[in-house]
Amino acid sequence: MSKEARALLKKINDKKNAIRSLQGEGKTKEMRDAMAELRDMQEQFNILMELDDDDADGIKDAVGSGKAKGIDEGDGIKDTKKKYTKKDIARAFVNRIVCGLRKTRMPEEDAEIMNMMTEADPNEDGESDGGFTVPQDIQTDIIELRRTENDLEQYVNVEPVQTLSGSRVIEIDADSTPWSDVDEGEEFPEEETPKFKQISYKVKKKGGILKTTRELLKDTAVNILAYLNKWIAKKSRATRNAAILKKLNEITAGKEIVVAAIDDFKDVFNVQLDASIAQSSIVLTNQSGFNYLDKLKDKDGNYIIQPDVTDKTKKLLFGVYPIHVVSNKTLKNTVSETEEKYPVYMGDLKEAITLFDREKITVELSTEAGDLWAKDLTGIKVRDRFDVQAVDESAVIKGEITVAIAG
Numbered sequence: 558m559s560k561e562a563r564a565l566l567k568k569i570n571d572k573k574n575a576i577r578s579l580q581g582e583g584k585t586k587e588m589r590d591a592m593a594e595l596r597d598m599q600e601q602f603n604i605l606m607e608l609d610d611d612d613a614d615g616i617k618d619a620v621g622s623g624k625a626k627g628i629d630e631g632d633g634i635k636d637t638k639k640k641y642t643k644k645d646i647a648r649a650f651v652n653r654i655v656c657g658l659r660k661t662r663m664p665e666e667d668a669e670i671m672n673m674m675t676e677a678d679p680n681e682d683g684e685s686d687g688g689f690t691v692p693q694d695i696q697t698d699i700i701e702l703r704r705t706e707n708d709l710e711q712y713v714n715v716e717p718v719q720t721l722s723g724s725r726v727i728e729i730d731a732d733s734t735p736w737s738d739v740d741e742g743e744e745f746p747e748e749e750t751p752k753f754k755q756i757s758y759k760v761k762k763k764g765g766i767l768k769t770t771r772e773l774l775k776d777t778a779v780n781i782l783a784y785l786n787k788w789i790a791k792k793s794r795a796t797r798n799a800a801i802l803k804k805l806n807e808i809t810a811g812k813e814i815v816v817a818a819i820d821d822f823k824d825v826f827n828v829q830l831d832a833s834i835a836q837s838s839i840v841l842t843n844q845s846g847f848n849y850l851d852k853l854k855d856k857d858g859n860y861i862i863q864p865d866v867t868d869k870t871k872k873l874l875f876g877v878y879p880i881h882v883v884s885n886k887t888l889k890n891t892v893s894e895t896e897e898k899y900p901v902y903m904g905d906l907k908e909a910i911t912l913f914d915r916e917k918i919t920v921e922l923s924t925e926a927g928d929l930w931a932k933d934l935t936g937i938k939v940r941d942r943f944d945v946q947a948v949d950e951s952a953v954i955k956g957e958i959t960v961a962i963a964g
Contacts, residue, residue, distance in 0.1 A: 562605040563701055569598050574706050575870040606779060641670055646692045650674075651778045653689065654785065657922035658769060658935050688921030688940065695786065696918055702790035707883045709801045710794075712841060713910040714948070721915070724757040727948060756946050758913040763796050764940035785937065789918065793941050797912065798887055800945045804910055805902060808947045809955035816901060816956035819853055819861055825903050825954055826878065834952050837905045840880045843888040846899035847880065849958050878903075897960050904953030915942035 572595045579588045641649075649667035656663045663671070674689045691699070704711065716725075767788050773781060814829075816822055826835045842850070853861045862880065865871040872880045891898040921938040 562602060563698065565598060565602050565605065566701055567704075569595065569602060570705060571870075572598065577706075578870045578872075606783070643692070643694050646670060646674070647694055650689075650692050650695060651782050654920070654922070654937070655778050655781055658773065658781070688919040688938065691918040691920055695782070696916070699786050699790045699793065699918065702787055703794045705794070706881070707798070707887050708794050709798045709841075709883065709887075710912060712839065712881060712906045713801055713912055713945075714907040715912045715914055717916050718758070718760065718913045719915075720760075721942075722757070722759040723913075724755050725911075726753055726755050754948075756911065756948055758911075758944040758946050760913060760915045760942045760944050762940055762942055764938060765792060767937040767939065769935050769937060789939055792939070793918075795887075796941065797943065797945075798883075800943070801910060801912065802888065804945045804947055805906075805953065805955070808909065808950040809902075809953065813955045813957050816958055819855060821956070822861075822874065822903070825956065826875075829954055830904055831951065834905045834908060837908075838878055838903060839906065840874050840878050841883070841888075841902040841906065842880070842900065843883055843885045843890065845885055845890055845897075846901045846958055847882040849899060849960070850874065850880070850901075891957075892962075894962070896962055899958040899960070901956040901958060902953055903956060906953060908949045908952035909947065910953075911946055911948050913944045913946065917942055 572591060576588055576591045576595065579591060645666075649663075649670035652663055652667045653671045671689055674692070767785070773784065776784075814821070814825070816825070826838065830838060840850075847862075851860070851862050855861055861875055862872050863876045865873050865879070872882075874880050888900055890900070919940045921940075922935060
């Protein structure tokens with residue numbers, strides 16, 4: 558996907574989020590106007606994708622005619638006598654998928670490129686998992702597709718790592734622990750005041766199998782890749798969201814607080830969160846929690862949720878704290894026979910949690926596993942690698958809005 562197409566795709570996703578916000582405000586006319594702009598952008602995107610497809614075909618023809626290759630240093634290809642451009646690598650990856658699905662032979666040069674991209678990271682037993690690495694440009698496309706309002710990864714700290722395990726040492730309360738005075742010519746004192754915490758990570762393998770049908774094989778290479786990218790993006794987002802929410806619930810377990818009135822929220826930001834954390838805090842809730850908050854008014858009759866004057870598609874609590882709303886399917890309510898609890902996380906999630914990202918997605922094809930052969934299907938096995946760890950557990954507070962169930 559070209560840079561122009563990626564930029565347009567981001568605008569399309571932003572426009573969709575803006576339309577959802579307008580729907581929540583009941584602005585039907587504005588929604589119609591925005592939908593017209595969205596359809597125009599989608600049409601432009603489709604044209605750009607067709608141009609990309611034509612470019613890819615032109616490159617393939619150039620390869621067949623024996624024209625010289627360019628030089629590229631990226632995408633994890635080992636240094637060999639012949640080097641390949643990023644377009645060469647992307648073309649080879651697509652051909653690997655398409656030829657694997659159609660059970661046809663790959664062009665010799667593409668096979669050579671893919672052999673150099675074979676997954677070599679060992680598993681826990683010290684053996685390679687197999688498969689081949691998704692090229693960086695295509696991973697970038699997947700990440701762009703993964704980024705929606707429901708993507709929780711954007712709210713936590715993300716640290717790329719090159720090793721499968723490791724650790725980081727951080728100082729607790731570094732913002733409020735000053736350095737000591739040191740006289741000229743004197744040694745630096747060894748103090749017990751600073752508190753340090755070691756955060757260990759171990760990158761875990763996550764993955765699943767996409768079962769593809771014969772109908773998909775008849776499509777173009779570009780459409781097959783777009784279908785695969787979209788599926789990987791959805792599953793990767795759901796998997797990372799689940800890991801982040803699990804960690805959030807772990808560090809707040811047993812410390813949940815009841816938030817029912819305006820003053821309950823003020824207590825959190827004014828007192829319960831450290832002042833340095835409160836300054837960079839956000840509110841993360843689901844549709845139910847937002848709906849409850851959106852109806853709260855102060856003593857003067859003003860709603861406590863206000864539009865961001867710098868971006869009318871965004872909302873602020875008390876005009877200060879950004880509110881991020883995710884689907885009830887992503888962030889679930891707790892339901893009992895008599896009541897329902899809406900979750901509201903308040904704090905600086907980037908200080909609270911770090912996602913250690915291996916930044917490597919791998920793919921493997923199979924027609925042998927399980928019932929694939931009997932049903933004439935091909936399985937595309939996809940692996941993602943990351944770990945989620947708590948860093949500062951005091952940087953986030955979980956509130957619960959409790960609503961009685963009528964009965």
